[in-house]
Amino acid sequence: MTDTHVQSDPSTEPRQTVRSVSQQISAIVLTEGPPRGWWAGFLVSFLLVMLLLVSVGWLFAKGVGIWGINQPVGWGFAIVNFVWWIGIGHAGTLISAILLLFRQEWRTSINRFAEAMTLFAVACAGLFPLLHMGRPQFFFWFIPYPSTTGMWPQFRSPLIWDFFAVGTYATVSLMFWYVGLIPDLATLRDRSRTGRGRIIYGFLAMGWRGSARHWKRYQSAYLLLAGLATPLVISVHTIVSYDFAISILPGWHATVFPPYFVAGAIYSGFAMVLTLSIPLRAVYRLQNFVTDRHLDNMAKVMLASGLVVAYGYLMEHFLAWYGGHQLEEFMLLNRMFGPYAWSYWALIGCNILIPQLLWFKSVRARPLPLFFIAIVINIGMWLERYVIVVTSLHRDFLPSSWGMYEPTFWDWSTYLGTIGLFAALLFLFIRLLPMISIFEMRELVHEHEHSGGASAEAGTS
Amino acid sequence: MKTTQPTAGLLAEFGDTDALIAAARRLHAEGYRQFECYTPFPVEGLAEAMEFRRTRMPLVVLCGALLGLVVGYGLQYWTTVIEYPLNIGGRPLHSWPSFVPVTFELTILTAALFAVLGMLGLNGLPRPHHPLFHIREFSRASSDAYFLWVKSEDPQFHEQTTREALRKLQAQEVWDVPSEP
Numbered sequence: 001m002t003d004t005h006v007q008s009d010p011s012t013e014p015r016q017t018v019r020s021v022s023q024q025i026s027a028i029v030l031t032e033g034p035p036r037g038w039w040a041g042f043l044v045s046f047l048l049v050m051l052l053l054v055s056v057g058w059l060f061a062k063g064v065g066i067w068g069i070n071q072p073v074g075w076g077f078a079i080v081n082f083v084w085w086i087g088i089g090h091a092g093t094l095i096s097a098i099l100l101l102f103r104q105e106w107r108t109s110i111n112r113f114a115e116a117m118t119l120f121a122v123a124c125a126g127l128f129p130l131l132h133m134g135r136p137q138f139f140f141w142f143i144p145y146p147s148t149t150g151m152w153p154q155f156r157s158p159l160i161w162d163f164f165a166v167g168t169y170a171t172v173s174l175m176f177w178y179v180g181l182i183p184d185l186a187t188l189r190d191r192s193r194t195g196r197g198r199i200i201y202g203f204l205a206m207g208w209r210g211s212a213r214h215w216k217r218y219q220s221a222y223l224l225l226a227g228l229a230t231p232l233v234i235s236v237h238t239i240v241s242y243d244f245a246i247s248i249l250p251g252w253h254a255t256v257f258p259p260y261f262v263a264g265a266i267y268s269g270f271a272m273v274l275t276l277s278i279p280l281r282a283v284y285r286l287q288n289f290v291t292d293r294h295l296d297n298m299a300k301v302m303l304a305s306g307l308v309v310a311y312g313y314l315m316e317h318f319l320a321w322y323g324g325h326q327l328e329e330f331m332l333l334n335r336m337f338g339p340y341a342w343s344y345w346a347l348i349g350c351n352i353l354i355p356q357l358l359w360f361k362s363v364r365a366r367p368l369p370l371f372f373i374a375i376v377i378n379i380g381m382w383l384e385r386y387v388i389v390v391t392s393l394h395r396d397f398l399p400s401s402w403g404m405y406e407p408t409f410w411d412w413s414t415y416l417g418t419i420g421l422f423a424a425l426l427f428l429f430i431r432l433l434p435m436i437s438i439f440e441m442r443e444l445v446h447e448h449e450h451s452g453g454a455s456a457e458a459g460t461s
Numbered sequence: 462m463k464t465t466q467p468t469a470g471l472l473a474e475f476g477d478t479d480a481l482i483a484a485a486r487r488l489h490a491e492g493y494r495q496f497e498c499y500t501p502f503p504v505e506g507l508a509e510a511m512e513f514r515r516t517r518m519p520l521v522v523l524c525g526a527l528l529g530l531v532v533g534y535g536l537q538y539w540t541t542v543i544e545y546p547l548n549i550g551g552r553p554l555h556s557w558p559s560f561v562p563v564t565f566e567l568t569i570l571t572a573a574l575f576a577v578l579g580m581l582g583l584n585g586l587p588r589p590h591h592p593l594f595h596i597r598e599f600s601r602a603s604s605d606a607y608f609l610w611v612k613s614e615d616p617q618f619h620e621q622t623t624r625e626a627l628r629k630l631q632a633q634e635v636w637d638v639p640s641e642p
Contacts, residue, residue, distance in 0.1 A: 018501065022604040144536060152540035156549060161562040168566040172573045179577055183603070187501075190600035206587035210602050212485075213513050214584045215503040220518035221580035225573055228522075232569045239562050442605075443502040446478070 016288065017449070021441045025434050026191050028284060034431055037283045042427040048420020055413040056131065064134050066410045073393045073405035078132035080385040081415050083240055084268065085125035085422075086166065087261075087381065090233050091269020092118025093173060096180070097229035100222075106297055108440045109289040113280070113430070114273050115177040120425040121272070122170045124418040129162075131414070158242040165239040172232055176225050179218075182208050183439040237265045244388065250331040251392030254319065260312025267305040267351075268381035270298050274374035276426065278367045280435070289436050296364045302377065303358040309384075310352045327397065335391045339404065343387050350380025469592040469640040470495075470612040471623055472599065473632035478504045481607040484630040485510040488611065491626065495615035499599075499608040518579060525575025526568050533567030534560060595639050610638060 034042075059066060069076040092114040099107035130136045142163040144153050153160045185205035192198045208214070241261035244252035274295065281290040320328040335344050354376050357363045364370060395402045429435065475481040478500065485498055489512055498507055508514070537560040541547070546554050581587070593599045593610060602608050609632070611623050627635050 017605075019605040022501070144540060150545065152545045154547070154549075155537045155541055155563055156552075156556055156559040161566075164563045164566040168570040171570060175573055175577045179580070183502075187603040190603045202589070206581070207589050207591060208586065208603075209591060209593060210499050210501060211584075212498040212500065212504070212507045212511060214586075215500065216508040216513060217516045217518055217580050217583050219503050220516050221522075221576045224518060224522045224576045228569050228573050228576070232566075235562070235565055235569075239566075242562070439502045446502060 016441075016445045018442045018446055021445050022187060022191070022438055025289075025436050025438045025441065026188055028430070029188060029432060029434055030192055030197065035283055037279075038427060038431065042424065045420045045423035045427060048417055049424050051413050052417025052421055055410055055417050058410065059131060059414070060136070064132065066408065067414075068405055068407045068411050070403060070405065072396055072401055072403050073390055075389045075393060076405060077407050077411040077415055078128045079243075080382065080389050081418065082125050082128035082132075083261075083385045084382045085121045085128070085418065086169075086240060087237065087265035087268045088272045088378075089118040089121035089125065089169075089173070089269065090237060090262075090265035091273050092116070092121075093169075093176075093229050093233040094266055094269065095273070096176065097226040097233065100226045101230060105444055106294055108444050109286075109291075109436050110273065110277060110294055110298075111440075112177075112180065112437045113276065113426075113435045115173065115180065116426065116429045116433075116435070117269075117272060117276060118173050119170075119177055120422045120429075122166070122173060123425070124422050126166060126170060127418060129166075158239065158246045161239045162243055165236045169232060169236045172225070172229055176229055179222060179225065180437060181433065182206065183210065183218075184434045184437060186210065187438050188434065234262055237262045249392055249396060250325070250327040251335070251388065254316060256312055256315045256319070260309060260315070263305045263308035263312065264381060264384060267302060267309050268378060270302045270305065271374040271377035271381070274298050274302070274370060275378060278371045278374070280430070282367070284430075284435075286436070289441070292365060292367075295367060295370055296361075299358050299364040299370055299373075302374075303355060306351065306355045306358075306377070313348075313352070331392060331395075334395055335387060338391065338395070340387065340391045340394070343383050344391070347380055347383040347387055350376045350383060354380075468613055468620070469638040470610055470615075470618065471620070471627060472593065472596055472636045472638050473609045473611075473627040473630075474598065474634045475607045475609065475631065476633055478507070478607060480631045481609060482507050482510045484609055484627070484632070487630055488609075488626070491617065493611060493615055493617050495612040495618070497610050497612070499593075499602040499610070501601075501603055501605060501607075504607075517583065518576070521579035521583075522572050522576045525579075526572035528575075529568040529571030530564060532571075533564040536567075537563060590641065592638050592641050596636050598634075598636070613638075613640075 067076060067078070069078070092111075095107050095114040096111040096118075099111070130139050133139060142153060142160065153163075182205060185201050186208035189198055189201040189205045192201055238258040238261065241257040245254060245257040247253060277290050277298075278295070281287055317332060320332040335341075355373060357369070357373060363373070390405050394405055473484070475484060481498055481500070482504070485496070485507060488496055489510065496511070498504075498511065500507065538555065541556075541560075542554045548554075593602075593608075598606070599608060609627070611618060611627070617623070624635055
């Protein structure tokens with residue numbers, strides 16, 4: 001045990017102790033008032049949530065005609081945003097589950113808010129198919145239940161698979177997040193100075209006491225959940241890609257879709273984790289938890305998954321050429337040089353060219369360029385879904401049925417509104433719950449203390 | 462906190478995890494079985510020192526997974542083949558490859574539900590009241606302190622001798638645990 005710890009670069013500052021970790025992280029929630037940046041950020045995102053409410057209200061009143069969708073482009077922003085959001089969510093599960101199974105202990109200081117990010121991204125993603133339905137009040141027709149109509153969902157349809165995949169993903173992500181929170185809620189219950197805090201956190205902690213038998217079962221359950229979440233996260237974006245790949249439309253009907261969608265999801269998700277963690281650690285002075293090494297590691301994962309995505313693009317082009325199918329060839333040329341060529345070339349720039357800067361250690365070591373690249377990748381991954389949805393649909397088999405797609409004000413306002421919802425939920429989360437897993441940090445610090453000798457105790461104040 | 466009413470046992474605080482593990486091992490060797498350790502994070506080797514080696518969690522999760530598998534596939538088979546058969550382009554009613562995604566998702570869903578509810582159930586949570594919550598110092602069990610509770614139900618338990626045994630095991634402080642009213 002000691003050997004691996006000496007070799008691995010400690011992911012926390014050496015002067016941290018079990019007590020200081022509990023103190024510093026819980027103080028953000030319990031004693032310190034929110035910094036000014038929190039209020040500014042929450043205000044902006046709250047206004048965007050209001051914009052979302054207006055957009056959704058208007059949509060319910062008038063129907064999906066207020067959006068730019070038409071024949072032939074029936075999918076538009078709703079599906080672009082759905083796939084974008086759900087992809088962002090995947091990094092949270094990847095960090096919390098897959099890196100746990102691989103025993104990458106650096107994940108400890110970022111997994112909690114990455115999981116929260118997953119949860120809120122999935123909530124935003126789930127909105128779009130509901131709003132896109134036209135009659136959202138009947139969304140429950142997806143659920144198999146014995147109804148008076150005597151009808152059942154069509155289990156051969158990818159859209160039903162999608163419902164089960166996203167529903168399972170949201171539920172399992174919520175449970176994974178909550179189980180991870182229970183010991184920290186107990187810490188907040190015990191450290192809270194107000195009666196209200198003790199009651200609310202105490203209620204949520206469910207009487208957690210940290211007994212050795214409880215920890216044993218807890219760890220077993222947590223590991224099993226991670227083991228279940230790992231194939232789940234891969235299946236979810238695979239099934240999302242089936243929504244496209246099972247159809248016969250050129251540009252969608254491709255076997256490369258599942259792996260390339262999964263890689264794209266990881267790519268965009270890590271970009272979002274960086275977009276969030278770089279300002280967060282600056283505002284809350286958490287550089288001793290989210291160290292430069294974390295940023296470096298995340299940048300490397302982003303670079304690797306970005307290369308898999310680039311390979312996916314390459315294969316799409318190769319197969320269109322190698323397959324020799326006229327419609328496939330036309331689709332690709334239209335994508336590159338047709339009326340939506342701007343989105344294609346912007347996508348290549350954002351997703352393939354600019355991220356190559358991550359090869360340089362000097363770029364990965366500086367938060368500001370890294371933040372910029374992460375935002376560029378977020379935009380690029382959104383463009384990728386825009387290209388896939390719009391350019392494939394707008395010119396299909398018959399030139400007489402070709403058309404163009406223009407997003408309207410309400411398309412943009414709904415999209416910006418979900419960004420506001422996502423941000424507002426995150427702001428509330430970092431205000432009310434510990435954004436770093438306290439008990440896992442304690443465990444990590446304790447292990448370092450044990451391997452590094454008692455000298456670490458000396459720094460306790 | 463000396464009381465005349467019957468106690469629920471003795472709570473001892475230890476200075477670090479090594480002392481706690483040593484104490485747990487020693488108490489177990491002396492024949493104590495009804496005792497429990499409390500730590501702010503999972504401590505490697507502590508449950509083993511108490512001879513608590515195997516949990517039933519994997520079995521619970523396996524049951525959940527199998528239930529989801531059978532019910533998930535059965536639901537799709539029954540609705541598409543028996544209850545509501547629809548001819549889609551002449552494909553067989555029992556087109557099993559398209560049943561795989563939903564079966565997989567439901568397997569994961571029930572397994573995860575069993576993992577969470579099984580963990581809470583086996584741990585006896587939620588439990589809002591507990592004798593230890595009456596001891597104010599115990600609130601540090603969730604931050605930076607290590608405790609051991611010897612329950613009075615233990616046949617070995619005797620207030621005086623157990624207290625001395627805990628002292629001898631380097632307990633920093635020992636409290637009487639009030640029994641729940």
